[in-house]
Amino acid sequence: MSERLVELRNVAKSYGRVFAVGGVNLHVDRGEVVGLLGDNGAGKSTLIKMLAGAIQPTSGDILVRGKVETHWDAARSRNAGIETVFQDRALAVQQSIVRNIFMGREISNWFGFIDSTRERREAERLMREIGFTSKVFSPDSIVGQLSGGERQGVALARAIYNQADLIVMDEPTTALSLTETEKVFRFVRTVRAGGRSVLFIGHNIHHVYDIAERFVVMDRGTVALQATKQEVGSAEQLIAFMENIAHPQGVVSFDPASTQAGASS
Numbered sequence: 001m002s003e004r005l006v007e008l009r010n011v012a013k014s015y016g017r018v019f020a021v022g023g024v025n026l027h028v029d030r031g032e033v034v035g036l037l038g039d040n041g042a043g044k045s046t047l048i049k050m051l052a053g054a055i056q057p058t059s060g061d062i063l064v065r066g067k068v069e070t071h072w073d074a075a076r077s078r079n080a081g082i083e084t085v086f087q088d089r090a091l092a093v094q095q096s097i098v099r100n101i102f103m104g105r106e107i108s109n110w111f112g113f114i115d116s117t118r119e120r121r122e123a124e125r126l127m128r129e130i131g132f133t134s135k136v137f138s139p140d141s142i143v144g145q146l147s148g149g150e151r152q153g154v155a156l157a158r159a160i161y162n163q164a165d166l167i168v169m170d171e172p173t174t175a176l177s178l179t180e181t182e183k184v185f186r187f188v189r190t191v192r193a194g195g196r197s198v199l200f201i202g203h204n205i206h207h208v209y210d211i212a213e214r215f216v217v218m219d220r221g222t223v224a225l226q227a228t229k230q231e232v233g234s235a236e237q238l239i240a241f242m243e244n245i246a247h248p249q250g251v252v253s254f255d256p257a258s259t260q261a262g263a264s265s
């Protein structure tokens, strides 16, 4: 039996009369990687901001481990074990890996000072846990000297330290090369193997297809498709589905009658 970690029920967010998200149902179970897809402006970021408690839904319910949350906000979202990793932002590039992991949640000793020895040991354990295999890096390495994929790894290590059960990654591979993307995928797989869940947002359908086992496709604020990898079939079929949303038949087809009607008016 899969355990339902997070669920959105009929969640909507409007800005004035514009619905950024309208009546979305979505869930993430424990230990699964869900790919969230959709064109620009489909509502993906709005959705994850609601999950993160950064913005409030206009209507609908957020459930964590089967219970409806009330007074949902950023602190409650974190306490519920939801962490969002954004491309590049979030990290202090001039600082070491260890500083970045413990920023804001330092381990202190009896005297209230930062316990660097314990932090370093814990950072090493976390780096191993998410699959940092390179001997070149130590917890004292400066994040600015890491590659893009490795930086995502540091952000994941921090999320794990914060005891995240669900890690939301907003476009983590958009600016990355193929090898860097593969690094991120390796990290995501290790995170998943540890029983955590990942909601992976991306533009590159091939990337999302590779890493996720279930897909949610958004279109203009609503969910257009929810399907497992098995149901979807191939990446090509997922692409075909998304192209059909972007250019539904009838809109792109040429209709001489309507053109003439348009010309005469």
Ligand SMILES: Nc1ncnc2c1ncn2[C@@H]1O[C@H](COP(=O)(O)OP(=O)(O)OP(=O)(O)O)[C@@H](O)[C@H]1O
Residues within 6 Å of the ligand: 015, 018, 019, 020, 021, 038, 039, 040, 041, 042, 043, 044, 045, 046, 047
């Ligand atoms: N603060 C806001 N005020 C008004 N409209 C907003 C606001 N935030 C988002 N929107 C609108 O809501 C819709 C969804 O935006 P959102 O950023 O969630 O899309 P997205 O799927 O993340 O797109 P992208 O792939 O470009 O990141 C867009 O039409 C956007 O203009």
Ligand SMILES: [Mg+2]
Residues within 6 Å of the ligand: 044, 045, 046
């Ligand atoms: Mg977005």
